Amino acid sequence: MSFRATVVGTQNQILWFKSLNALYNIREQISFSITSNDVTISAMNDSDTSLCQVTFQKDFFQDFEFKPNEIVFGEEGLQVITDAKGTYHRIYSFNVNGKHLAIISKVSGNDVIKSFTLKINNTSTCPEIFTNRLLVEIEMESAMIKEYTPQISPTKYEPVMINLNYKKKFLDVYSTAPTPERPLDSKLLEVFRNIESQLDRSIFDINLVSGVNDKNKLTSDDEINYFCCHQTLFRNFLENCNPAITDNIKLEININRLTITAYSKSIQDQNKDLLKNAISMSNTISTSSLDNYCLFTTINDDIERETMKKHPMKSIIYYLKDFKNFIGITSAPKNSISNNDNISVWFCRPGFPILMEMKRPGVTFQLAEVTISTDNKFETPVNSSPTKGKVIKVSVSPEKLDNQGRYGKLQPNQKPEPISPTKELRLKSEGIITGNRYNSSHKIVPRELKKAAQKLFVEDASQDDDFVDVNSHSNDKHNTDQHKEDLDTLNRNNFNIDTTNNEPIAERHGTTIGWGKRTNEMREEQESPTIAKTSNQDSAMDKENSNTRNETPRLKQPKNELDLGFGPTQPDTPKGLFD
Amino acid sequence: MIVETTKFSATTIHLEHITTALDCLMPFGDNDALIYVDKDGLSFVRECTSVIRIQLYLSKELFVTYLYDEDEDEDGEGDGDDYMKLKVHLSHILNSFNVVNRNNDDIIECTMSYNGDGHPFVLIFEDSFISEKVEYNTYSTENTDGAALELNRQRITFECILKGDILYTVLKDLKEIGTEEYYIYVKTSKDYNKNIFAIISKSSMGYSKFKFPVNRSIIEKLQVFDSDSTTILYDEPIIGVFNKSSFDKIRMSTKIASKVLLRMDDNGLLSVNILSQTEDFVLDENTRTKNSNNDNNNNNNNNFNKGPNAQLPKDYPGIVIEISMLGSALFDDDVHTNICSLMDEDTINSDRSTSRVIDQGSGGNDDTHDENIPSTNDIPLFF
Numbered sequence: 001m002s003f004r005a006t007v008v009g010t011q012n013q014i015l016w017f018k019s020l021n022a023l024y025n026i027r028e029q030i031s032f033s034i035t036s037n038d039v040t041i042s043a044m045n046d047s048d049t050s051l052c053q054v055t056f057q058k059d060f061f062q063d064f065e066f067k068p069n070e071i072v073f074g075e076e077g078l079q080v081i082t083d084a085k086g087t088y089h090r091i092y093s094f095n096v097n098g099k100h101l102a103i104i105s106k107v108s109g110n111d112v113i114k115s116f117t118l119k120i121n122n123t124s125t126c127p128e129i130f131t132n133r134l135l136v137e138i139e140m141e142s143a144m145i146k147e148y149t150p151q152i153s154p155t156k157y158e159p160v161m162i163n164l165n166y167k168k169k170f171l172d173v174y175s176t177a178p179t180p181e182r183p184l185d186s187k188l189l190e191v192f193r194n195i196e197s198q199l200d201r202s203i204f205d206i207n208l209v210s211g212v213n214d215k216n217k218l219t220s221d222d223e224i225n226y227f228c229c230h231q232t233l234f235r236n237f238l239e240n241c242n243p244a245i246t247d248n249i250k251l252e253i254n255i256n257r258l259t260i261t262a263y264s265k266s267i268q269d270q271n272k273d274l275l276k277n278a279i280s281m282s283n284t285i286s287t288s289s290l291d292n293y294c295l296f297t298t299i300n301d302d303i304e305r306e307t308m309k310k311h312p313m314k315s316i317i318y319y320l321k322d323f324k325n326f327i328g329i330t331s332a333p334k335n336s337i338s339n340n341d342n343i344s345v346w347f348c349r350p351g352f353p354i355l356m357e358m359k360r361p362g363v364t365f366q367l368a369e370v371t372i373s374t375d376n377k378f379e380t381p382v383n384s385s386p387t388k389g390k391v392i393k394v395s396v397s398p399e400k401l402d403n404q405g406r407y408g409k410l411q412p413n414q415k416p417e418p419i420s421p422t423k424e425l426r427l428k429s430e431g432i433i434t435g436n437r438y439n440s441s442h443k444i445v446p447r448e449l450k451k452a453a454q455k456l457f458v459e460d461a462s463q464d465d466d467f468v469d470v471n472s473h474s475n476d477k478h479n480t481d482q483h484k485e486d487l488d489t490l491n492r493n494n495f496n497i498d499t500t501n502n503e504p505i506a507e508r509h510g511t512t513i514g515w516g517k518r519t520n521e522m523r524e525e526q527e528s529p530t531i532a533k534t535s536n537q538d539s540a541m542d543k544e545n546s547n548t549r550n551e552t553p554r555l556k557q558p559k560n561e562l563d564l565g566f567g568p569t570q571p572d573t574p575k576g577l578f579d
Numbered sequence: 580m581i582v583e584t585t586k587f588s589a590t591t592i593h594l595e596h597i598t599t600a601l602d603c604l605m606p607f608g609d610n611d612a613l614i615y616v617d618k619d620g621l622s623f624v625r626e627c628t629s630v631i632r633i634q635l636y637l638s639k640e641l642f643v644t645y646l647y648d649e650d651e652d653e654d655g656e657g658d659g660d661d662y663m664k665l666k667v668h669l670s671h672i673l674n675s676f677n678v679v680n681r682n683n684d685d686i687i688e689c690t691m692s693y694n695g696d697g698h699p700f701v702l703i704f705e706d707s708f709i710s711e712k713v714e715y716n717t718y719s720t721e722n723t724d725g726a727a728l729e730l731n732r733q734r735i736t737f738e739c740i741l742k743g744d745i746l747y748t749v750l751k752d753l754k755e756i757g758t759e760e761y762y763i764y765v766k767t768s769k770d771y772n773k774n775i776f777a778i779i780s781k782s783s784m785g786y787s788k789f790k791f792p793v794n795r796s797i798i799e800k801l802q803v804f805d806s807d808s809t810t811i812l813y814d815e816p817i818i819g820v821f822n823k824s825s826f827d828k829i830r831m832s833t834k835i836a837s838k839v840l841l842r843m844d845d846n847g848l849l850s851v852n853i854l855s856q857t858e859d860f861v862l863d864e865n866t867r868t869k870n871s872n873n874d875n876n877n878n879n880n881n882n883f884n885k886g887p888n889a890q891l892p893k894d895y896p897g898i899v900i901e902i903s904m905l906g907s908a909l910f911d912d913d914v915h916t917n918i919c920s921l922m923d924e925d926t927i928n929s930d931r932s933t934s935r936v937i938d939q940g941s942g943g944n945d946d947t948h949d950e951n952i953p954s955t956n957d958i959p960l961f962f
Binding site: 097100103104106111127128129130133142143144145146147148149150151 | 745748749752755756783784785786787788789790791792793794797917920921923
């Protein structure tokens with residue numbers, strides 16, 4: 001046998017079948033790629049807008065066997081990859097008709113599948129009818145043996161690097177080693193460590209581009225956001241969503257809350273007659289329910305006053321259908337909720353793919369979906385655009401339960417780089433300011449304005465403090481630095497008491513902050529303070545990000561997306577994952 | 580309600596059972612069916628383009644009353660061969676049954692009657708309130724020559740008795756993968772555990788193989804003969820080839836089967852005998868209310884259980900179906916080698932082949948199995 005792997009155990013089989021089905025729902029053709037350590041199955045839909053990928057580690061299978069050296073037939077699927085360490089890895093990849101696999105995997109009658117074995121025999125001794133066939137042998141509890149031989153077409157594997165690129169970028173942006181001055185949540189550190197080792201182990205890491213030029217000089221191009229929460233948060237919401245009714249899903253997150261909105265736009269014909277009603281449903285969750293988050297925010301100088309009241313909102317929009325499909329893979333009976341069923345989400349600016357990842361023992365599920373670049377008129381209120389923003393801020397989810405030092409040091413700001421007069425502006429950050437937020441117990445920072453607005457969503461006053469602090473720094477950084485450090489020590493002391501006493505789960509948050517300046521040109525361009533003052537400045541910067549994105553296409557991501565909004569009634573054109 | 584002058588009339592309350600039975604005939608085209616009526620029961624015959632033929636038998640025990648007026652040729656009662664033959668549109672009858680069955684609250688009594696050539700076939704449905712009479716045109720019948728589809732019992736190549744539900748599951752799977760051609764592969768060995776009974780499918784996803792468990796509870800009997808029906812052969816594979824349109828037709832019938840007897844003669848004609856023992860498939864008896872006993876069991880109480888559910892009569896042998904189909908002749912060498920390598924591969928890989936344990940009792944077991952299935956034999960399986 002060139003390859004053999006057996007899936008035993010009900011749980012594993014269910015995961016396997018559900019994965020196949022989910023992939024088949026995305027595209028009829030499912031791609032396999034086998035290495036000596038894992039089996040990856042993936043499917044990208046026809047329009048190249050979403051890519052689902054499931055990786056089964058070797059341990060997931062019983063009797064895992066992979067002998068690429070013996071493969072004689074179908075050798076066009078053989079690849080040798082050299083990883084960054086110079087080690088050779090052999091990969092065998094092929095496509096299978098997902099419909100066949102889906103039919104095969106369907107359990108019929110009362111019988112139970114005992115073992116599900118995949119084999120490929122492309123050795124020189126293989127009988128002709130088995131060459132380039134995936135031999136599926138299913139043994140039932142009733143001792144019935146079914147064997148199927150769907151055809152495979154060996155092809156070269158073209159890895160889509162979004163996954164690794166995002167993770168690398170994520171590391172580059174957020175994971176500076178914790179210092180006594182700037183500690184990170186231990187869970188988050190673990191995330192970093194996991195990703196690091198994952199990148200380390202990856203055999204494709206040789207071409208990785210994180211896009212981050214200088215960790216200490218973040219630009220708006222370096223934007224990446226991350227959060228991690230329990231799957232049920234999404235699942236409960238998606239249960240009520242019908243992809244046929246609500247096409248899109250929008251995630252909005254700031255350091256206080258996460259809002260999930262499923263919606264579809266209304267459609268009107270030429271005479272403005274309504275063809276389809278708009279509908280939207282949303283769910284708002286406090287970020288204290290999230291495991292971790294890391295937000296990358298640019299703040300417009302001009303609207304800084306407004307942002308004092310409201311935290312900037314990161315927002316991202318993508319298609320609901322594939323996401324629901326994806327979440328469904330790991331859905332389990334409701335009573336058996338385990339703590340490890342987390343979903344991690346990485347996203348950049350609107351228009352860049354969003355990456356979601358779930359894990360089970362030995363299995364990793366990933367979905368990368370192209371997001372819709374927001375249209376100012378219809379998606380978000382026009383407030384400001386990121387390129388005009390003056391401040392780049394990195395918010396890291398607060399520490400949970402560990403009470404270490406809270407404040408980082410502010411980095412000296414740098415001057416903004418000149419920006420071209422065209423619309424495509426690039427903002428260079430001036431540096432990172434790392435800081436931690438204050439404890440809820442501290443009402444040290446006097447701030448009367450903010451509270452009212454934010455209490456609506458988050459009861460935890462501490463979060464308000466956090467943000468305000470950042471803003472206040474932007475004007476007088478060095479002073480506030482000093483101030484922060486003072487506060488920090490205070491916080492540390494108080495933190496222990498508060499968390500332990502009040503909330504046993506006590507999930508405290510810390511923020512890391514950086515900011516930059518923007519040029520006069522940008523400022524002029526943007527202005528219109530009236531609009532800016534309106535309401536949601538949060539998501540405002542998205543639009544402009546989408547504009548600037550054009551300059552430097554990275555990560556195989558879609559280009560030319562700006563100004564694609566056709567009109568109020570037409571959906572934006574989805575972009576290929578790697579046009 | 581029974582008209583005394585009719586030559587045949589029969590009354591039953593087991594409409595669902597009859598519907599289930601008639602459903603088995605439906606895959607064989609939607610045209611006419613021949614109904615043979617004799618003193619023992621009704622048999623329905625349909626034939627499709629002279630390559631497949633189904634015969635379904637409903638024993639008279641199913642009916643509360645069963646009157647068949649034997650031919651008045653004053654011959655006495657010795658002549659048991661007398662029968663009537665009529666041809667009707669089966670789908671029309673089935674529709675009537677379905678319509679009537681919709682009313683589940685009440686028990687319905689159905690009387691069929693037929694008065695010979697030129698008369699309509701009459702169904703009368705009666706519940707507590709309504710009596711409904713339906714007449715169906717009958718058609719003159721030319722003799723259907725079933726001779727070509729007669730199993731040559733002197734030249735049988737293999738014989739296999741297996742459980743019906745597992746065959747049904749396999750046929751369902753085979754249909755789902757879009758099977759174009761079916762191959763039956765039989766190979767026996769002196770070691771019982773090395774017997775192979777498999778159905779192989781050729782479909783858009785290539786060859787698929789369904790190997791039945793070698794287990795006496797599932798395969799009761801498996802024998803390969805040297806095409807003389809007596810000499811038992813070992814290690815000689817037998818392959819039957821059938822196309823989709825024929826083989827899939829037996830799926831509906833196997834759904835209700837408890838046991839299936841497969842026999843093939845050296846012409847490639849496969850005969851499938853299906854016995855549905857009534858306790859083996861679930862009729863929806865829950866809907867029968869207690870009213871049933873009060874109203875309808877007056878006529879012939881002896882045949883019925885007194886329980887709250889009107890069950891089928893105890894001495895009713897169940898639906899008996901015989902299907903015979905001609906195998907395809909197109910059997911090129913490629914297919915043959917492919918199938919052989921498909922099955923060889925199995926023996927190469929399986930550990931069973933290495934442990935060659937001769938089961939001393941294997942020969943004897945086959946004999947005992949003949950004895951174990953008297954129920955198959957003492958009912959009129961074959962006509």
